[in-house]
Amino acid sequence: MDPKAYQQMADLEDQHWWFLGRRHILSRVIGSLSLPPSAYILEAGCGSGGNLEMLSRFGKVWAMEKSEIALPLAQARGIGIVAEGELPNRIPFGSQ
Template identity: 30%
Template sequence: MEATEVRKLAALEEDHWWYRERRHILASSLRGMTPGTALDIGAAGGGNSRVLREMGWKAIPLEYGAPGAEVAAERGLSVIRADASRLPLADESVDLVVAYDVLEHIADDEGTVEEVMRVLRPHGRFLVAVPCDPKLWSEHDVAVDHLRRYTRETLTALLDRPGFELRSMTSWNVLLRPVVAMRRKKSSGSDLEKLNPIVNLGLRTIVTAERYLPVKNLPGVTLFADVRRV
């Protein structure tokens, strides 16, 4: 991702409805798990690493590009710069890997998943979020260096392999999908931008409602997957 987009993300991360709700989703996924060592791939502004630390995990932030590593360092994170398809970690050395909005940026996503399997301890977890539905492909994806958008079938094929148990796959941002689809048709670049506080609150209210509605199997904008190493 270009430096300007990384900076935009970092500036928006604290209050933007999208990132606030995703931190909530991560925290919810961690409840009931015994804290250990967690690898946060694509740490950037450090929002997910902060959630991990607040919930008792030893977080290892990892970033590939210099802009993301610089932002993480500015926020006090001891970040590792490395390619996710060649992780600089020992076999079976972490209890959890978080990869939110990462796999779509990596040409060798299969190699990355194999590396995650290698570094995870038995019964360790792999939490994944990816943009979904190729029909939503737009200039936004180009601007933020996406290589693909996944479907349930392609993400299942990537994650459901010998040595992994695919525990769940759910859709997110279902209620706002029609709005996103319409906006993306007119998109001429990244959608990362500061919103009017009232608009931000309205969108946050809508996406928060998804927590309580039976919509997780309907088409959305993002797919979340929870995988366990057996």
């Protein structure tokens, strides 16, 4: 992905209709799962972290991102634990 795109995404994803609409749909789907309040939620490839706040309403959020540009943007949101990693072999979280 173009490195400039991560900053553009971070600037837009809290207000642009596409991101808001997608997050609304995801929230409804996840809400229908009847997860326990202590659920662990992993977002693999969290980009600049636009979904972290929504996901945190459903449990404890753990997220990973491989981009050295997007990772600090997601971490700066201060939601959950966000670490460097990628699927399938670089998952930074052990069995919790």
